[in-house]
Amino acid sequence: MSETPRTAAARSAGKPPGLRERVRATVRAEVVEVAHRLFTEQGFDRTTVDQIAAEVGLSRASLFRYFGTKEDIVLGRLEESGHRIAAELASRPDDERPWEALRRSFDALTRMNEAAPPEQVLGYLRMLQETPSLRARHYEKQLGWQELLVPEVARRLGVSADRPDDPRASALAAAALACLDVASQGWVACDGAVPLAELLDRAMGALEK
Numbered sequence: 001m002s003e004t005p006r007t008a009a010a011r012s013a014g015k016p017p018g019l020r021e022r023v024r025a026t027v028r029a030e031v032v033e034v035a036h037r038l039f040t041e042q043g044f045d046r047t048t049v050d051q052i053a054a055e056v057g058l059s060r061a062s063l064f065r066y067f068g069t070k071e072d073i074v075l076g077r078l079e080e081s082g083h084r085i086a087a088e089l090a091s092r093p094d095d096e097r098p099w100e101a102l103r104r105s106f107d108a109l110t111r112m113n114e115a116a117p118p119e120q121v122l123g124y125l126r127m128l129q130e131t132p133s134l135r136a137r138h139y140e141k142q143l144g145w146q147e148l149l150v151p152e153v154a155r156r157l158g159v160s161a162d163r164p165d166d167p168r169a170s171a172l173a174a175a176a177l178a179c180l181d182v183a184s185q186g187w188v189a190c191d192g193a194v195p196l197a198e199l200l201d202r203a204m205g206a207l208e209k
Helices: 005-014 019-042 049-056 060-066 070-091 098-105 107-114 118-130 132-157 168-189 196-206
Strands: none
Touching: 019 049, 019 060, 019 070, 019 118, 049 060, 049 070, 070 098, 070 107, 070 118, 070 132, 098 107, 098 132, 098 168, 098 196, 107 196, 118 132, 118 168, 132 168, 168 196
16 A cells, blocks of 8 residues: 555654754744844845854854855744644644634644744834745745745645646645635734734635635
């Protein structure tokens, strides 16, 4: 019997990372922490890669072995977030409507945000929204999220994710991510006065009417 995507994901998730992967993850986390502090203090554009590398104790060349660009340091966490959302979607009940399952999959993201100080998350999102180069790379990352979500949405619809003549799964995933963007923008605009989860409910609920 062939291994299903869900089974493969569970098996991969259960395999502990090796020493090299753990060291790499530790260094990447330290770079991200230092970089975000400098970005907050100085602004994204005024912070150089050399400054970040010096504070972490790496050469410029070594830092670029961990992150391809300065933008990647900011957006590196988004790849992990995308996989968490996809895993949350796959774990939802099979009889749940695809749109509701997509909404609930974003709970993985709101939980991550709630675990951090609100001003830190607001500052991060504000930087993403106000820096043109970051906005462009953020869009690229979200296209990657869409690719992760489409197969599971297609499965729930009972269609093939590879059929170009049936765009329903892609349309649902893209619309859900657009709602997430709009809710995030609103959350920043109101300085977190309204919970992100509530804004997301309103945004996605509007498309059900």
